[in-house]
Amino acid sequence: MTAEPIRVFVTGGTFDKEYNELTGSLAFKDTHLQEMLRLGRSRVDVSVRTLMMIDSLDMSDADRALIVEHCRQADQSRIVITHGTDTMIETARAIATAQPATGAKTVVLTGAMIPYAFGSSDGLFNLGSALSFVQALAPGVYIAMNGRCFEWNRVRKNHETGVFEAI
Amino acid sequence: MTAEPIRVFVTGGTFDKEYNELTGSLAFKDTHLQEMLRLGRSRVDVSVRTLMMIDSLDMSDADRALIVEHCRQADQSRIVITHGTDTMIETARAIATAQPATGAKTVVLTGAMIPYAFGSSDGLFNLGSALSFVQALAPGVYIAMNGRCFEWNRVRKNHETGVFEAI
Amino acid sequence: MTAEPIRVFVTGGTFDKEYNELTGSLAFKDTHLQEMLRLGRSRVDVSVRTLMMIDSLDMSDADRALIVEHCRQADQSRIVITHGTDTMIETARAIATAQPATGAKTVVLTGAMIPYAFGSSDGLFNLGSALSFVQALAPGVYIAMNGRCFEWNRVRKNHETGVFEAI
Amino acid sequence: MTAEPIRVFVTGGTFDKEYNELTGSLAFKDTHLQEMLRLGRSRVDVSVRTLMMIDSLDMSDADRALIVEHCRQADQSRIVITHGTDTMIETARAIATAQPATGAKTVVLTGAMIPYAFGSSDGLFNLGSALSFVQALAPGVYIAMNGRCFEWNRVRKNHETGVFEAI
Numbered sequence: 001m002t003a004e005p006i007r008v009f010v011t012g013g014t015f016d017k018e019y020n021e022l023t024g025s026l027a028f029k030d031t032h033l034q035e036m037l038r039l040g041r042s043r044v045d046v047s048v049r050t051l052m053m054i055d056s057l058d059m060s061d062a063d064r065a066l067i068v069e070h071c072r073q074a075d076q077s078r079i080v081i082t083h084g085t086d087t088m089i090e091t092a093r094a095i096a097t098a099q100p101a102t103g104a105k106t107v108v109l110t111g112a113m114i115p116y117a118f119g120s121s122d123g124l125f126n127l128g129s130a131l132s133f134v135q136a137l138a139p140g141v142y143i144a145m146n147g148r149c150f151e152w153n154r155v156r157k158n159h160e161t162g163v164f165e166a167i
Numbered sequence: 168m169t170a171e172p173i174r175v176f177v178t179g180g181t182f183d184k185e186y187n188e189l190t191g192s193l194a195f196k197d198t199h200l201q202e203m204l205r206l207g208r209s210r211v212d213v214s215v216r217t218l219m220m221i222d223s224l225d226m227s228d229a230d231r232a233l234i235v236e237h238c239r240q241a242d243q244s245r246i247v248i249t250h251g252t253d254t255m256i257e258t259a260r261a262i263a264t265a266q267p268a269t270g271a272k273t274v275v276l277t278g279a280m281i282p283y284a285f286g287s288s289d290g291l292f293n294l295g296s297a298l299s300f301v302q303a304l305a306p307g308v309y310i311a312m313n314g315r316c317f318e319w320n321r322v323r324k325n326h327e328t329g330v331f332e333a334i
Numbered sequence: 335m336t337a338e339p340i341r342v343f344v345t346g347g348t349f350d351k352e353y354n355e356l357t358g359s360l361a362f363k364d365t366h367l368q369e370m371l372r373l374g375r376s377r378v379d380v381s382v383r384t385l386m387m388i389d390s391l392d393m394s395d396a397d398r399a400l401i402v403e404h405c406r407q408a409d410q411s412r413i414v415i416t417h418g419t420d421t422m423i424e425t426a427r428a429i430a431t432a433q434p435a436t437g438a439k440t441v442v443l444t445g446a447m448i449p450y451a452f453g454s455s456d457g458l459f460n461l462g463s464a465l466s467f468v469q470a471l472a473p474g475v476y477i478a479m480n481g482r483c484f485e486w487n488r489v490r491k492n493h494e495t496g497v498f499e500a501i
Numbered sequence: 502m503t504a505e506p507i508r509v510f511v512t513g514g515t516f517d518k519e520y521n522e523l524t525g526s527l528a529f530k531d532t533h534l535q536e537m538l539r540l541g542r543s544r545v546d547v548s549v550r551t552l553m554m555i556d557s558l559d560m561s562d563a564d565r566a567l568i569v570e571h572c573r574q575a576d577q578s579r580i581v582i583t584h585g586t587d588t589m590i591e592t593a594r595a596i597a598t599a600q601p602a603t604g605a606k607t608v609v610l611t612g613a614m615i616p617y618a619f620g621s622s623d624g625l626f627n628l629g630s631a632l633s634f635v636q637a638l639a640p641g642v643y644i645a646m647n648g649r650c651f652e653w654n655r656v657r658k659n660h661e662t663g664v665f666e667a668i
Binding site: 375 | 537538540543614625632648663664665
Binding site: 003036037039040041042043044113120121122124125126127128129130131132133135136137144145146147148149162163164166 | 170203204206207208209210211280287288289291292293294295296297298299300302303304311312313314315316329330331333
């Protein structure tokens, strides 16, 4: 493992959704990432930046290009990205495709099935997992979900069970 | 990372403490580990065994010998141990000392500062972290706390801050 | 106050909404009422029946007639109804209008702004409040929200703040 | 019910206990009452004052005299007191004994079996209940626990079950 600084990019997804009590619908406000790091008593050296705050089904090519560009420009060689689970693998592919240009970086995407703001979220578990894998793994682009970690091109989301599986 | 099965040994510690509402004091009942794995939607192949359910300040040499013996006998080469934070490093040393006899295994000890049963626990974050490090790291004995992972002989618990630090 | 048995009718509303992690949307499954009573260590003599499990914006005249009929037939003279907040007052009016036929009963409607299943719900507070008002108040039809209790025809929901106010 | 202002006196008890993660023991810091009122979206007109922050087993005659004196001096005729459950009835007796001097006030004592700061507390339910009973009941001194309300001299705490029962 490493004590190198880690860059965290927030893009939204279920992870950060909240319940709007006036409209009775789900919406984004601010990220819960700093609160989660406090709860986990994390002492990992991270710098967090919110790139966007959207549902991953609404993510456009331009949004993905922005994420890729931020990975490219990052001084850190280890990056965690919080992301909606529905198109997480697409974004991973975009980063991996651009990887030769971005240099050898370890990029781990993670997300949640249940919003952190709700009691029963998997988000804190997944964040602990992603932050650990990113410290331990060699350069590459990975998906960390369900306590496991997959290379970006060896995984699919099973939409019937909500589980990420090896392919 | 690996998809090898992982052995989890539960020994108690703050992780699993509960509030006894009749006596107004903290006590152990059952482990929350399976509930935490469910909450994290973990699909890691784990088999869990409770070895003891005690405060780590009450852990005797005989208790440590029992833990070492279970590490030795485990078929799995990757082991996570949940443990009280106060003497976690002592137990890690006992395992590391016996390691030549136990074969080359990756052993990760983790715990919590706040009981999982209380709302604001770091336990779920730490469990996600420990399960990830144990999949990714080479054989050795490690402490996973605060989102970081230390070789057993390069870490101390700072008793004023509650944080594990590199030495 | 009284130790008389209390009838509780569940009709759905935000109170009982859950997050469906496969679709990412809000939906109803079962009521959380028994779990909430356990959490509150309630020893009130209640018998609970689910009449429907719907969003109160979807409640039809036929649905309201069913609720009124159940109030009429109840052996208990004290009734709590959990209900969506958007049309809670309409249902209260339907019950009050039928009240001469139903006999002198104390009926208290309550609900929640945030689903109980999410961490930050007002539901448990409101349930404690409604169960208490129904034991203490004279026959009539009331709305219990925000720690307060209003006669059904002296209250409105402020849709900008989500707060129930006296009129 | 009433819209009169309500005085809330905080005295400590399980209600407000917290887990000290450095010592691994239970202790008092600040009251959680304002946070609980926010969570319950309470719009009751309350003014809160912390009189002491102690375990009710440690409450002395002088402490009780102080509570009685504050009840006497309160401008409000409706008062809620948060209190440890072990000696809640003793304090209620002290207030009731002094009641002729304090004037005709409605005083409701409540508490919790599990600290609010822990996930599974009955505190929010009890607070909703006590705030409601105090608005609805005639002058007197009451205990509100388990969703029920008892006159101070008609109740005992069953120490085997933790439940308050009529006598």
